[in-house]
Amino acid sequence: MLTSLLVANRGEIARRVFATARRTGVSTVAVFSDEDAAAPHATEADAAVRLPGKTPAETYLRESLVLDAARTAGADAVHPGYGFLSENADFARAVLDAGLTWIGPPVRAIEVMGSKVESKKLMADAGVPVLAELDPAAVTESDLPVVIKASAGGGGRGMRVVRALDELPAELDGARSEAQSAFGDPTVFCERYLDTGRHIEVQVLADRHGTVWAVGERECSLQRRHQKILEESPSPLVERTPRMRTRLFEAATRAAEAVGYESAGTVEFLADEHGDIFFLEMNTRLQVEHPVTECTSDLDLVRWQLRIAQGAALPPEPPAAQGSAIEVRLYAEDPAQQWQPQSGTLHRLDVPGVTAEFEPLREPGVRLDSGVRDGSMIGVHYDPMLAKVVAWAETRDEAARILGSALARSKVHGLTTNRELLVNVLGHPAFLAGDTNTAFFATHGLDVLARPIASAQSVELSAVAASLAESAANRRVAPVNASIPAGWRNVPAVAQSKVFTVAGTGNEIHVAYRFSRDGVCIEGHDGLTVVSATPELVVLDVPVRNDVVRRRFEVARHGSLVCVDSPSGPVSLIRRPRFTDPVEQVDPGSLLAPMPGTVVRVAAAPGERVTLGQPLLWLEAMKMEHTIAAPTDGTVRELDVQTGDAVDVGTVLAVVLADDGDARHDSDEDTGSRKNSPATEERT
Structure with a gap:
């Protein structure tokens, strides 16, 4: 019987596991680096233990420190989350040797599946279809293109695509160096690369009594840098390909049975457009994208991990999948600049319409799993994911519409993110048609997919709103007689002006306006009427042909950064100072x-x-x-x-x-x- 659970992780996944632990009456223990001392996962747990240092190598990857923390806090179980030590067989063994309960699969399963080379051999023997491994030294022109992979890890580290034979030696050296740095093992291998393949995975749950569930598939083909940014269930390809789901489930079940698997895990496959599947790897842990399966199955996978670790048996059959779920990963990164990660202060993160956090959706709506809060610092030592936003509905089109709308209306202040790319993808005709292979971004172009949501006119109006809001804020604190009406002058009114730079583009916008007894006149915007203007909200009547449309603009200022949110799209502006430092x-x-x-x-x-x-x-x-x-x-x-x-x-x-x-x-x-x-x- 578990009483206290330590999560050997940070951020969103730590909060996710804590949420289930609290619902099941288990107390929670966090570990935190110096950089994470004020992070939500560290402050929300029942107890928290400091891991001195900032980098992962100094903190979350130190097995001895994490085990000492468990002993110090009196935890009787350890959940590894994903990443860090989650697929480290030595750590799992150390947890068990310390007399603690390991919330995960048996050590042998982690060891076998931890080597991509050895696991592929085992899968082939078990009758699971695999892509033939290629000896890097024996690759010929006819084998190209090939992909180099690190045997000991994933997440895109050590992975290189090679299309020209003369590039192979240098790419092998780079991949080995990266694999050694990331996983402590320089072993790499090659296999045939499918330019337009589909990445499809099957969620499995297995107990120690011999029952293995295949709990639906997920399609994760939309990736950048070989890392997923959008996942969904069911897969559009599987839905339209006869018997493909049956073959996937049979192969995933055989893979789990071959290693005596227990707990939650994921068997990943590469598929072509004809529905042929090839084993890639097995992730012996909870996946980042597990909320997609939770929303379509109404299962709490973490709860089942805890129950299985305590000896509980699964029912004979898994629940039937219902509806469609789509998850996107909101990253602090700039897709238009080669996915460049961002760091700094996240001033605000507000996703509208959220009806669930860290638990399955039971009606159409939005789920949010996030490891940050307003004011969080996004540093350079950890993954720049801010949140996972998930929508569930009865149909895929409805789920995409709900998710796209929620993202477009979200307030994300302070950092450049991939939010606009995600919104554009969710509304793209190819995505809605289910044409989502791994070449999606290359095919449709980042210049199109990463374009701003707000139109040029919306940007101009947002700058007007920012100017009026700042003027209102200045008047609010100005030491003047409150009885004097706004716009009163004893001399002819002179136009006031403000200059903004549109964040991410460098484009400048000049706004000139003057106050008069009749209201506010915005130069260059004939017919535009200011209905009201406060420091936080500006309402404008915008002329459209022979009529007007009323628009609302919410304005937030964070130093020189001005964030304007409206139904027409978010706009971030940088106010130009009067004098340059x-x-x-x-x-x-x-x-x-x-x-x-x-x-x-x-x-x-x-x-x-x-x-x-x-x-x-x-x-x-x-x-x-x-x-x-x-x-x-x-x-x-x-x-x-x-x-x-x-x-x-x-x-x-x-x-x-x-x-x-x-x-x-x-x-x-x-x-x-x-x-x-x-x-x-x-x-x-």
Whole structure:
């Protein structure tokens, strides 16, 4: 009988497990790094134990520290969540050796499935279809394209797609280095790569009495950097392919039985458009996307993990799936800038219409699983996922519509996110038609999918609203006689003006307005009427042909950042100060750090001749390696960092003197990117 549960994890998954523990009467214990001391998972648990340090290697990956925390807090069970130590067989063994209950599968299952090479051999022997493993040294032109994978891990780390044989040696070296860094094991292998494959997985639950459930499939084909950002159940491909679900469930069940599996796990497959399936791997843990299955099955998978660990038996048959569920991962990242992760303060996260948190939806609506709150700091040491937003409905189209609307109307202030990309994907004709293979983003283009939700007119009106709201805020605190009516002047009114930069584009908007006895006149917006304006809410009557439409704009100010939310789409503006701080000026041609991180390699030196796109150095941040490349043909005039240096966002990394004699970063073409920011390429 469990009484106290420690979750060896952080953020959203720790809160998710705690929610079920509380519902089942089990007390909760959190562990936290120094950077997570004020995080929701640490402050909401019944008890919390500090893990000294900031990085994962110093804290959440330290087996001895986590076990000491369990003993100190009196926990009698450990749940690993996902990531970190969740698929570490040595940690699972140590938990059991310490006399604690391990909320997960047997150690042997973790060991066998932890090696992609060995697990594929076992699956082939069990009759599960697999893609043939290729010896990297024996790959030929006819085998291309191939994908290199790390044997000991997943999440896109150590994974490289190779399309040209002469690129294979360098990519193998890079993959091995990355695998060693991420998993402590440099072993890699190759297999055939399907450009337009489908990533489909089956949720399994198994008890120690021999019952194995296949609890529906999930399609996870929409990925960036080989990592999922949208998952759904049921799979559109499976729905329209005869007997595919039966074959998937049979293969997943055989895989679980072959290793004597217990608890919740996921068997992942690659499928082609004909419905042929090939085993990829088995995740011996709870998946990030498990809420999708919970919403279609009305099961609490964490509750079943706890029950199975205590010896409970599953009923003979799983519940039938109902309706359709779609989950998206809201990340602090900029898709338009090669998915560049973001860090800083999340001033606000408010998703409207949420009817459930960390539990199945029982009617059409929105579920939110998040590890952050208003004011949370998003650092560089952990994954930049802010939340998982899930919609369930009777049909897939309805679920997509509910989810897209909730995301579009969400208030997400302070960080660039992938929210607009997610909204655009959910409304895209190809997605609604179920054409969601792994090449979706390459096929339809990030320039289209990452475009702003708000139209150009909505951006202009949002800037007007921001100006009027700021003026109202100034009047609210101004020491003037309250009896004097707004707009009163003893001299002719002079237009007031404000200048904003649209975040993410660099475009400037100038707003000029004047107060008169008849109200507020907005220059350049004939027929636009200000109905009301407070520091938080501006209401405008907008002329449309021969009529007007009333629009509401909610305005929030966070220092120089102004966030305007309306049904027409969110707009983030940066208010331009009246005077520029000289300290903020940098030399032309300066390459600035796009995020806080650590310099892991340097490949250039002052005075060296470089060409456009040539790597100069590499930054590591948020579980990714970022290449800082030469923005032009020229000479490195300055190189201000070295390997091991920790840098803040905006730090000058290097200065490149172009061949024409000018130190510059890029051309004057409007690419939508910030001037003087480095060319970067992520490698996971």
